[in-house]
Amino acid sequence: MSILSVIKQVCPVIGLSVPDAVFSSTEREHLELQALANEMAQRIAFDGRDWTRLKVLATVTGDGIATSFALPADYNRMLKKARIWPSANPYAPFAHIADSDDWLAMTVQNRHELTGAWTLIGEQIHIAPVMANLATASFFYLSDKMVKDKDGVAKAEFGADDDVFRLDERVLKLGMIWQWKANKGQAYAEDMASYEDALAVASGADKGSNMLVIGRARLPADADCAFPRGIMP
Structure with missing residues (x-):
């Protein structure tokens, strides 16, 4: 889903007309949407967990x-x-x-x-x-390239209507909705709660360590090495 498609879903909820284009527009509201999309995408990508899609080996x-x-x-x-x-x-x-x-x-x-x-x-x-x-x-480090262009080339921010967020687009949509309402002095608590719930679900589904692991040995906290074989009677 392109960032324009995300914004088209956001606009009816925040009381704006659905636009045909945003990143090529110079209208004030569209400039605000551009800035909000990039700000919220950065928060999702970098302020929380280490998303597997953004990990790079150096x-x-x-x-x-x-x-x-x-x-x-x-x-x-x-x-x-x-x-x-x-x-x-x-x-x-x-x-x-x-x-x-x-x-x-x-x-x-x-x-x-x-x-x-x-x-x-x-x-x-x-x-x-x-x-x-x-x-x-x-x-491993976290790449700053949270967006892909129409050709699939990773980039650091949204700059065109057909750019695509590399992470969960629903989380981005919900985040833009609550933050827009907060910026405009509107009631946003329920929208923020929906965003936080969606972010928690997306984070939990992202591939990573589980609290409990069944069927294989678990290392003690901060241990680097452990006995590599099962102990047989």
């Missing part, structure tokens, strides 16, 4: 010299539970040094984590110690 390759690497061009953020796995030691991920002062202290004192470490500074990912030539480090 790999950086060492050269024996570099300690920092550019983030991917479509990088939005790391996953909420992200680890970086080195090819040189595939059973022990790099330690994440989140505090910049801790990273600076480690650098100035010329000390390193036993398994290696990483941090984000500016638009780069920093890794220490230096990775050997052709050694790699891989991690």
